[in-house]
Amino acid sequence: xxxxxxxxxxxxxxxxxxxxxxxxxxxxxxxxxxxxxxxxxxxxxxxxxxxxxxxxxxxxxxxxxxxxxxxxxxxxxxxxxxxxxxxxxxxxxxxxxxxxxxxxxxxxxxxxxxxxxxxxxxxxxxxxxxxxxxxxxxxxxxxxxxxxxxxxxxxxxxxxxxxxxxxxxxxxxxxxxxxxxxxxxxxxxxxxxxxxxxxxxxxxxxxxxxxxxxxxxxxxxxxxxxxxxxxxxxxxxxxxxxxxxxxxxxxxxxxxxxxxxxxxxxxxxxxxxxxxxxxxxxxxxxxxxxxxxxxxxxxxxxxxxxxxxxxxxxxxxxxxxxxxxxxxxxxxxxxxxxxxxxxxxxxxxxxxxxxxxxxxxxxxxxxxxxxxxxxxxxxxxxxxxxxxxxxxxxxxxxxxxxxxxxxxxxxxxxxxxxxxxxxxxxxxxxxxxxxxxxxxxxxxxxxxxxxxxxxxxxxxxxxxxxxxxxxxxxxxxxxxxxxxxxxxxxxxxxxxxxxxxxxxxxxxxxxxxxxxxxxxxxxxxxxxxxxxxxxxxxxxxxxxxxxxxxxxxxxxxxxxxxxxxx
Amino acid sequence: xxxxxxxxxxxxxxxxxxxxxxxxxxxxxxxxxxxxxxxxxxxxxxxxxxxxxxxxxxxxxxxxxxxxxxxxxxxxxxxxxxxxxxxxxxxxxxxxxxxxxxxxxxxxxxxxxxxxxxxxxxxxxxxxxxxxxxxxxxxxxxxxxxxxxxxxxxxxxxxxxxxxxxxxxxxxxxxxxxxxxxxxxxxxxxxxxxxxxxxxxxxxxxxxxxxxxxxxxxxxxxxxxxxxxxxxxxxxxxxxxxxxxxxxxxxxxxxxxxxxxxxxxxxxxxxxxxxxxxxxxxxxxxxxxxxxxxxxxxxxxxxxxxxxxxx
Numbered sequence: 001x002x003x004x005x006x007x008x009x010x011x012x013x014x015x016x017x018x019x020x021x022x023x024x025x026x027x028x029x030x031x032x033x034x035x036x037x038x039x040x041x042x043x044x045x046x047x048x049x050x051x052x053x054x055x056x057x058x059x060x061x062x063x064x065x066x067x068x069x070x071x072x073x074x075x076x077x078x079x080x081x082x083x084x085x086x087x088x089x090x091x092x093x094x095x096x097x098x099x100x101x102x103x104x105x106x107x108x109x110x111x112x113x114x115x116x117x118x119x120x121x122x123x124x125x126x127x128x129x130x131x132x133x134x135x136x137x138x139x140x141x142x143x144x145x146x147x148x149x150x151x152x153x154x155x156x157x158x159x160x161x162x163x164x165x166x167x168x169x170x171x172x173x174x175x176x177x178x179x180x181x182x183x184x185x186x187x188x189x190x191x192x193x194x195x196x197x198x199x200x201x202x203x204x205x206x207x208x209x210x211x212x213x214x215x216x217x218x219x220x221x222x223x224x225x226x227x228x229x230x231x232x233x234x235x236x237x238x239x240x241x242x243x244x245x246x247x248x249x250x251x252x253x254x255x256x257x258x259x260x261x262x263x264x265x266x267x268x269x270x271x272x273x274x275x276x277x278x279x280x281x282x283x284x285x286x287x288x289x290x291x292x293x294x295x296x297x298x299x300x301x302x303x304x305x306x307x308x309x310x311x312x313x314x315x316x317x318x319x320x321x322x323x324x325x326x327x328x329x330x331x332x333x334x335x336x337x338x339x340x341x342x343x344x345x346x347x348x349x350x351x352x353x354x355x356x357x358x359x360x361x362x363x364x365x366x367x368x369x370x371x372x373x374x375x376x377x378x379x380x381x382x383x384x385x386x387x388x389x390x391x392x393x394x395x396x397x398x399x400x401x402x403x404x405x406x407x408x409x410x411x412x413x414x415x416x417x418x419x420x421x422x423x424x425x426x427x428x429x430x431x432x433x434x435x436x437x438x439x440x441x442x443x444x445x446x447x448x449x450x451x452x453x454x455x456x457x458x459x460x461x462x463x464x465x466x467x468x469x470x471x472x473x474x475x476x477x478x479x480x481x482x483x484x485x486x487x488x489x490x491x492x493x494x495x496x497x498x499x500x501x502x503x504x505x506x507x508x509x510x511x512x513x514x515x516x517x518x519x520x521x522x523x524x525x526x527x528x529x530x531x532x533x534x535x536x537x538x539x540x541x542x543x544x545x546x547x548x549x550x551x552x553x554x555x556x557x558x559x560x561x562x563x564x565x566x
Numbered sequence: 567x568x569x570x571x572x573x574x575x576x577x578x579x580x581x582x583x584x585x586x587x588x589x590x591x592x593x594x595x596x597x598x599x600x601x602x603x604x605x606x607x608x609x610x611x612x613x614x615x616x617x618x619x620x621x622x623x624x625x626x627x628x629x630x631x632x633x634x635x636x637x638x639x640x641x642x643x644x645x646x647x648x649x650x651x652x653x654x655x656x657x658x659x660x661x662x663x664x665x666x667x668x669x670x671x672x673x674x675x676x677x678x679x680x681x682x683x684x685x686x687x688x689x690x691x692x693x694x695x696x697x698x699x700x701x702x703x704x705x706x707x708x709x710x711x712x713x714x715x716x717x718x719x720x721x722x723x724x725x726x727x728x729x730x731x732x733x734x735x736x737x738x739x740x741x742x743x744x745x746x747x748x749x750x751x752x753x754x755x756x757x758x759x760x761x762x763x764x765x766x767x768x769x770x771x772x773x774x775x776x777x778x779x780x781x782x783x784x785x786x787x788x789x790x791x792x793x794x795x796x797x798x799x800x801x802x803x804x805x806x807x808x809x810x811x812x813x814x815x816x817x818x819x820x821x822x823x824x825x826x827x828x829x830x831x832x833x834x835x836x837x838x839x840x841x842x843x844x845x846x847x848x849x850x851x852x853x854x855x856x857x858x859x860x861x862x863x864x865x866x867x868x869x870x871x872x873x874x875x876x877x
Contacts, residue, residue, distance in 0.1 A: 235717070237710075264710055266708075267711040268710035268711045271707060271714055272714060275682065278679075278683060278686040279687075365674065365679075366678065366679065367679050
């Protein structure tokens with residue numbers, strides 16, 4: 001049914017449409033092709049390519065994906081021709097004067113789009129992992145970058161055109177010649193799977209890598225239905241439940257799933273989801289349910305918009321270098337799926353699964369390994385202890401930077417640093433190829449400006465993204481030094497009083513000792529006096545006098561004591 | 567005067583067939599074990615018998631070797647949970663070392679996937695679910711998740727005393743629950759239960775846990791509150807003091823819980839009735855060991871208080 005041909009040197013797929021004329025131009029370039037320091041480049045090119053076309057009155061748009069960029073439209077022959085021609089003309093000569101404005105638009109669009117931690121935790125900060133980051137490269141993108149990207153990626157050899165309907169008259173597309181680009185290399189930061197990590201709250205998410213097949217696609221529908229029934233209908237703990245199957249490359253597809261949860265029910269949603277996965281892995285799928293979902297999938301294939309979707313998928317497959325499959329084959333494959341097939345896909349999914357659980361939850365008890373959060377070792381260099389947290393410090397060296405904490409170490413080596421974000425207040429964030437990031441906040445770690453300048457010299461300029469100044473309330477403040485010791489209470493009155501007491505004691509001591517001496521003299525000069533009583537009197541005076549003398553000595557010492565303190 | 571005790575704080579000892587089961591486990595006699603469980607249909611009695619097997623130290627070595635039938639897997643899962651608790655010991659959390667907690671978790675992490683597979687294969691495997699309540703508590707999976715497990719279980723067995731008794735522990739503040747949640751749950755179990763059943767005992771257990779969980783003056787007055795006393799009496803009247811009460815393998819624990827409560831409340835008549843039912847030779851570990859490290863001492867002190875040392 002689908003005819004493969006060539007139009008203006010571009011591989012083209014044509015199928016009879018059952019609605020208005022529709023067409024799309026797919027390029028094998030997406031955000032997984034961008035280095036993190038140019039993250040946003042493809043999206044920017046897409047926006048610039050659409051700019052000249054102006055306000056689009058008919059159905060037309062474009063989408064930048066992980067591995068492809070797609071311009072598509074439907075409408076009259078004239079509208080389709082005019083849109084595709086305009087896109088190609090623009091791609092050859094992008095309106096670079098629009099760059100600043102489009103960057104601002106992209107930042108606005110970005111603000112509403114969360115990054116994808118599942119991609120980052122699985123692949124790191126390169127290739128498919130870079131696609132998980134926000135468009136952090138926008139600041140660094142130059143006119144030359146845009147020109148070069150358009151000239152090398154948006155080429156005839158790296159594109160496929162699809163048309164649902166008859167080829168419109170006068171369709172002439174001019175694209176530069178270049179090379180076909182293979183899908184970016186697959187990287188991994190997970191030593192073992194299934195694995196989990198804890199981040200965010202309010203939802204449980206997962207991704208798994210499975211074969212590309214009709215049965216795997218059907219499995220994602222079974223998964224969604226099973227999750228919906230368990231978590232929403234039966235447990236009443238989730239509202240939003242979804243699963244999806246998306247081809248990743250020529251061989252594998254990514255299955256993702258999500259279930260939301262209230263904070264107090266997060267643990268129950270996690271437990272419920274893990275039980276659903278276990279049941280699927282053991283092949284517990286009702287045969288009736290399989291039939292229901294098979295019917296749903298077949299019905300979908302017969303809807304009018306399915307032709308365009310199939311053409312797009314096949315266009316992508318050509319770009320991936322995957323042999324094309326006829327729709328009839330896919331339908332036959334779908335018709336043949338058994339419960340055992342679903343179990344086999346579930347086992348594949350479980351073996352490759354990465355699970356995102358809310359902060360504070362764990363999944364080790366269900367056989368999931370903790371995804372590595374920390375680097376293996378710290379670098380060497382100058383140490384800067386945190387002024388806020390005990391036992392936290394930065395190590396800033398000639399090879400790289402580390403953040404050392406009691407929980408673990410984070411290290412980014414300059415050689416593996418894919419992006420360093422720089423703020424005018426001196427803050428820096430370095431991101432390594434493995435997705436580890438280290439933040440340097442000069443106020444928190446007391447890092448002098450010349451040390452920051454030293455790091456700046458060690459990271460190449462093309463990886464340094466200068467950020468706009470942060471508002472003062474977003475800059476961490478240097479911890480307030482401990483308050484000075486409370487002003488000393490005037491000591492003088494106390495001292496004076498003790499001095500007066502000491503004086504009195506001293507006087508008493510002198511008096512007693514004088515009396516003792518007197519009675520002693522009296523005793524010696526009048527030996528005939530009955531002496532026992534005098535002896536006693538003398539002793540008593542000596543004791544009392546001695547007592548007061550000791551008090552005076554001790555008192556003088558304690559008076560001197562406090563004066564030594566600052 | 568305390569008589570030298572021949573009493574064994576071993577609930578299974580009251581039932582010769584359970585003593586036989588334990589011997590069969592020690593002798594690694596799988597045929598005898600399978601035969602025994604084939605003859606049991608009551609969920610709570612089965613759960614109790616599984617716990618008897620699980621508490622045989624070292625049984626995991628034999629259970630691991632068995633062909634993986636649902637019963638063999640259940641017994642192995644349950645045994646690993648008991649092993650985890652042996653490592654943890656029964657002391658309060660502050661007296662348990664980090665190594666002990668880590669050792670406990672290591673066993674529970676082995677047990678949980680075994681039980682997960684059992685409940686996934688058969689969502690109506692109530693006994694497996696009830697052991698997942700215990701593993702979930704030890705793994706600290708959270709109140710919401712343990713409650714979900716109980717709700718899954720209750721779809722098939724809405725009146726499982728052994729499961730409800732696990733929930734009593736889960737809902738205690740010592741496991742991050744709350745007294746309010748605990749008493750609400752216990753009351754619901756009692757209200758839904760048939761007269762003469764075991765379920766109202768969970769109200770007694772909830773009050774006992776509350777009593778031992780308090781300190782000093784509060785503990786002294788807790789059991790004197792009229793509302794508390796009224797609820798304990800109502801629970802006993804609907805269970806152990808009801809003419810239809812049987813209690814299966816759990817009667818020693820059921821009488822024990824009320825013997826302590828009535829003894830401490832000073833309800834002489836009812837306390838005597840409970841002690842009389844316990845007889846001279848048998849008692850469960852719970853609740854006696856929670857009164858005193860040596861259950862015999864806890865038992866003797868309450869009994870002497872009630873019977874005035876006359877016996």
